[in-house]
Amino acid sequence: MRLPFKFTFWKGVLVVIWILGIIATIIRFSKGLGASTNLSDRFPWGLWIGFDILCGVGLAAGGFTIAAIVYVFHIKRFYPILRPTILTAFLGYILVIFALLFDLGQPWRIWHLLIYWNPHSVLFEVGWCVMLYTTVLAFEFSPIIFEKLGWGKPKKWVHSAIIPMVIAGVILSTLHQSSVGSLYLIMPEKLYPFWYSPIIPFLFFLSALAVGCAMVIFESHLSYRAFGHRLKMNLLADLGRVMIVTLVVYAILKIQDFSGRGVWADIFKNRAETYLFWLEALVGVIVPVIMLSIKRIRLSERGLYYVAICTITGFLLNRLNVAVTGMEASSGVHYFPSWMEISITLAIVATGFFVFSLATRFLPIFEHPESSAKPEESVVPEELYSMDILPKS
Amino acid sequence: MTKPKALLIDITKCIGCKACVYACKEANHLPEKEDQELASTSYTVVKEKEGVYYRRLCMHCNEPTCASVCPVKAFEKTPDGPVVYNGKKCIGCRYCIQACPFSVPTYEWESTKPLVRKCTMCAEKQKQGKITACAEACPTGATTFGERDELLKEARKRIQENPGQYVDYIYGEKEAGGTSVLFLSSVPFEKLGFPSNLIDEPLSNLTWKIMSKIPNYVVVSGVFLYGMYWIINRRMEFAEYKNKSKGSSED
Numbered sequence: 001m002r003l004p005f006k007f008t009f010w011k012g013v014l015v016v017i018w019i020l021g022i023i024a025t026i027i028r029f030s031k032g033l034g035a036s037t038n039l040s041d042r043f044p045w046g047l048w049i050g051f052d053i054l055c056g057v058g059l060a061a062g063g064f065t066i067a068a069i070v071y072v073f074h075i076k077r078f079y080p081i082l083r084p085t086i087l088t089a090f091l092g093y094i095l096v097i098f099a100l101l102f103d104l105g106q107p108w109r110i111w112h113l114l115i116y117w118n119p120h121s122v123l124f125e126v127g128w129c130v131m132l133y134t135t136v137l138a139f140e141f142s143p144i145i146f147e148k149l150g151w152g153k154p155k156k157w158v159h160s161a162i163i164p165m166v167i168a169g170v171i172l173s174t175l176h177q178s179s180v181g182s183l184y185l186i187m188p189e190k191l192y193p194f195w196y197s198p199i200i201p202f203l204f205f206l207s208a209l210a211v212g213c214a215m216v217i218f219e220s221h222l223s224y225r226a227f228g229h230r231l232k233m234n235l236l237a238d239l240g241r242v243m244i245v246t247l248v249v250y251a252i253l254k255i256q257d258f259s260g261r262g263v264w265a266d267i268f269k270n271r272a273e274t275y276l277f278w279l280e281a282l283v284g285v286i287v288p289v290i291m292l293s294i295k296r297i298r299l300s301e302r303g304l305y306y307v308a309i310c311t312i313t314g315f316l317l318n319r320l321n322v323a324v325t326g327m328e329a330s331s332g333v334h335y336f337p338s339w340m341e342i343s344i345t346l347a348i349v350a351t352g353f354f355v356f357s358l359a360t361r362f363l364p365i366f367e368h369p370e371s372s373a374k375p376e377e378s379v380v381p382e383e384l385y386s387m388d389i390l391p392k393s
Numbered sequence: 394m395t396k397p398k399a400l401l402i403d404i405t406k407c408i409g410c411k412a413c414v415y416a417c418k419e420a421n422h423l424p425e426k427e428d429q430e431l432a433s434t435s436y437t438v439v440k441e442k443e444g445v446y447y448r449r450l451c452m453h454c455n456e457p458t459c460a461s462v463c464p465v466k467a468f469e470k471t472p473d474g475p476v477v478y479n480g481k482k483c484i485g486c487r488y489c490i491q492a493c494p495f496s497v498p499t500y501e502w503e504s505t506k507p508l509v510r511k512c513t514m515c516a517e518k519q520k521q522g523k524i525t526a527c528a529e530a531c532p533t534g535a536t537t538f539g540e541r542d543e544l545l546k547e548a549r550k551r552i553q554e555n556p557g558q559y560v561d562y563i564y565g566e567k568e569a570g571g572t573s574v575l576f577l578s579s580v581p582f583e584k585l586g587f588p589s590n591l592i593d594e595p596l597s598n599l600t601w602k603i604m605s606k607i608p609n610y611v612v613v614s615g616v617f618l619y620g621m622y623w624i625i626n627r628r629m630e631f632a633e634y635k636n637k638s639k640g641s642s643e644d
Binding site: 110255 | 484490603611629
């Protein structure tokens, strides 16, 4: 094992990002949002909402997908990726909440969400879902800690309540994954027609599902490079199948939506929105669908890794297009984040990578008794496959 | 019960003297610096376009978007007409600024304890039976204060009695479900930059269509997911049991 204090290039990058992030943080909280960001009354939501919140929540979507597959649908083959995805989701949500503290004007009042209710507000619902779902994730994550500490009893307690918790987690996730899209439902005259849609909640949900799978493939590859752990090819290929189905459904909905609202006339207008929309569509949907429909790519680890990178990039473009590109025309101003906004975002992302690598090193994430002994797999008899209850592996 | 109040702003009568701006600043204890656009230091501004002067201020919607989006219910539409803001609740998410169809609320960007600022329609003065500072200060009667129903009648009367002087439209009668600030103009409103693509129903209906389905969704998906779990689990247990009994009979 490498020494933790050995200085490498990436550790140097990490330190630089952190130093810039700390400077930006000091300016943010001592001088206010006006001094630290390029936000204004015309453009009140910028990079922090667009990237840290919209992208952050979506990238953590693997958590509920895999938890549902393993616990609710009993597809135990996916057990080996359960822990890494729950770790990512848990970490992701903690970072989303952390990032929100920078963006809120008065973050010390965040608890007001608990006492002043407005059920008409989408943000109220998102806030509650994120809060509750983070609690669920902490619960789903806790067995890993208990196992490390060798506490048998609490681990059993958690296990006995896991099904209702996972179901609650799936409901909360589907709700707020779509609701971060619903935030924009109320701005039909502000969000550019490429992105405003009455079905934006469904589009957000589907893209989160696709990117959740892409993130699992991506993490599997990274953890292989770093630690030599890798998911079995058949699992990765299954994720690829889920992705292609989700992306095709997404594309169909998007085409129907464009037809219904008569957007086709605008799709070749010479505007910044057009180029960014096509980039998003190409990288996030068209290229991944084409690649996934080629068997040689779909069934290769490296091929799926590239598909995942494409999908994730396209997803990030989509969320940033909704939050920034799509709002510029109606706002009448041009927004580009300040170096402080960028530094804080980078520092949060870097912290995510750092904590993830620490956790995979010191906690039983990729290798644990259940996955090596696989006692659950032995109870799955062949009949279940022939009865079409479980998909054939 | 008192009838909701409103402001009628007749752009044809405005001479651009900015008496309303100064009166507003005094009434709300705002710094004297002059802003070109609405800002945390100016709740109203007078602008010139197409050879006419017009005001910008909070429209005090009948069903305000800001009140609908605010996660902590810091905004409230009072029965008298004003949309008021309670800064003590505000967490600073700025969804109100982002969502307002008239781009009205502004933020104290330079403050480390920032609040949202916007026209209050002099809600406090109204409680004492007074009219808004801007209407009181207006020397030409371009801004008048009164009951919304009465002002709508008055506006229609002016359009009918002065053919050719007005565009036949009362801005604010229907926009986003109607507002408590009404405008009359001689120049088409879209030429003055007034949002002309607003729907006639409250914008909050667009989200409520989805939000109101959430309780049903939670119950249905809860039952469905638990049902799926139970059925699959049951079949697996059954299969295991069959396996075991088969194994023991062979022994």
